[in-house]
Amino acid sequence: DEGTPKAKVYNIATDTTFAPFEFQNDAGEYVGIDIEILAAIAEDQGFEYKLNPLGFSAAVAALESNQTDAVIAGMSITEERQKKYDFSEAYYDSGVVMAISATNDTITSYDDLKGKKVAVKTGTEGATFAESIKDQYGFQVVYFDESPFMYEDVKTGNSVACFEDYPVMGYGITQGNGLKMVTDMEKGSSYGFAVLKGKNTELLEMFDAGLKNIRDNGKYQEILDKYIAAE
Ligand code: GLN
Incomplete structure (x- = not known):
């Protein structure tokens, strides 16, 4: 019906093969820590997205040219990158x-x-x-x-x-x-979720809010434990 805006579906780029953060399982589905924390955060915050496994440098290039809304790809929060992108809170040390x-x-x-x-x-x-x-x-x-x-x-x-x-x-x-x-x-630097500087601010805010929630409710740790054996 008119007047009801269609919910935005964010386009989120990722790497092709960067296990345990993103990789394809035997069924060809994308799985991994990045994939699952993104899914958990989207569910927590109620946003929709389409995952686009472009490869790392292609994902960053897509972000830079505004062809994608965000990148989650084990992407390190470096000083150099902070000049061009806004990052979420760090979610993994590397x-x-x-x-x-x-x-x-x-x-x-x-x-x-x-x-x-x-x-x-x-x-x-x-x-x-x-x-x-x-x-x-x-x-x-x-x-x-x-x-x-x-x-x-x-x-x-x-x-x-x-x-x-x-x-x-x-x-x-x-x-x-x-x-x-x-x-x-x-x-090295920790991993963060990136958007183009000053763009998709609401998405970045939802990511940070959702990350905090899944850290508080144990979901984040559950995801890590699934992929990384306890030391
Ligand atoms: N963490 C590294 C970087 O951000 C590598 C990321 C990757 O290869 N997906 O440069």
């Missing part, structure tokens, strides 16, 4: 770590990367970290759009190492991705 093939016994520190190739994922905090030390340690950076492609490059031996978020690499190793970690985690 950091960047180097990983090498599980069968490699020659790389034990960044010094061993000299003259070698190192795989990173375009536009990520891991890529920025690798770029910041590549001249000092004398390695070459090669770029991939998806995490599984960079792991593959390390396993085939084209790259000797990759840089990935610690919680994602830790999870992947427990799932048998064929890699291992030999260095400590570098301090």
